[in-house]
Amino acid sequence: MLSARTTNLWFNPVSSIWLVLLASLLSACSSKGPPAVAARKSEGVPVSVALVGQKDVPLEVQVIGNVEAYSTIMVKARVNGQLTQVHFREGDYVKKGDQLFTIDPRPFEAQLNQAQANQAREEAELNQAQANLDRDLAQQKYVQEQAARFARLFQEGITSKDQAEQMRTSADTISYVIIADQAAVRSAEAAVGAGRAAVANAKVQLSYATIWSPIDGRTGNLGVKEGNLVTANMTDLITINQVKPIYVTFAVPEAHLPAIKQYMAKTSLPVAVAPQDGSSLREIGRLAFVDNTVDSTTGTIKLKGVFTNQESKLWPGQFVRVALRLTTQVNALVVPNQAIQAGQGGSFVYVVRQDRSVETRPVVTGARVDQDIVVQRGLQAGETVVTEGHLRLAPGMHVQPRDEKGPGAKARKET
16 A cells, blocks of 8 residues: 555656756756846946037146246345344345345445535635626726727827727736636536535435335345445345246247247237146236247247236245146037047047947047047047946947946036
């Protein structure tokens, strides 16, 4: 009985059906692999993509420049003497006309007093010479009248010839005296002029005892301390740098010169500078100078930008990053820098089609703008390009986009 019951269970039709289904399922799984893996293979290669966007792109020339003072003045003493007073502290900002130094003025005051006394004496001598001339002119008039009267009397036979000739000689003599008086007056006038010049020179020398700032600017290191002797035109007292406004000097390759001249003829070109530490602090100025000669040794030309520098962000001698903006390219096509690949035929990108397959597209690139690059030819706005995962791609392969980046994606999100 037990044997017959066991035999019946082994050949049960229902059990046989389940065994066949289980074997078929195991066979299918072993031949095709896990279902999740197969599904992932059908989805395509995972990549990062970006949309081709449009935005206004500035056309700039970016170089490294050096900050220079707008003007630099080396202050020197113009007279010899003892430096008695300094009216500022090192590093102070001073304005044009501010008093900087005082040199002992007493020797120059004495020279001025002496010159003024000499001038007064010479003016008195001039007055005396003029008075002598006036007196002799009156005497000449009287003698000439007497000579004429005696000449008539001699003609009438009333007086002798000797008396007439004597009066004529007196008239001639007084004429020579007048000539001498006139020469004395001219000499006295010249002496007075020299005296006035001496007084003016003494005043100038006295004014040099006080030194004023010739420009607005910042003072540097003090070369001479109070109490020291200074020598005219020899001793360097202080250097003043004008930093408001201020220059930034930079050199660009000569290949950019035609474009710079072209855009300069239309408008004033803006220049932006920023520190080399990568901070966001920027100062905006304008192009103020283009050198008249290209440096043949470097193939560059020197330019200068002028900046108001009201907040003193720029400092003489500082190196800065310079961006000379020539123009703005309106609605330029841009993609992330990493989308551009280099091949034997030049630059190209992987473009994602509607069916998620990729094709290679040759492109012509332009200027770089931060993390993006301008595409001049080869793409259209709204197309999708691959930014990451290029090494696993070949034309015609399907991809699975992981994320969407780039200026085009930002513009689509905003809309």
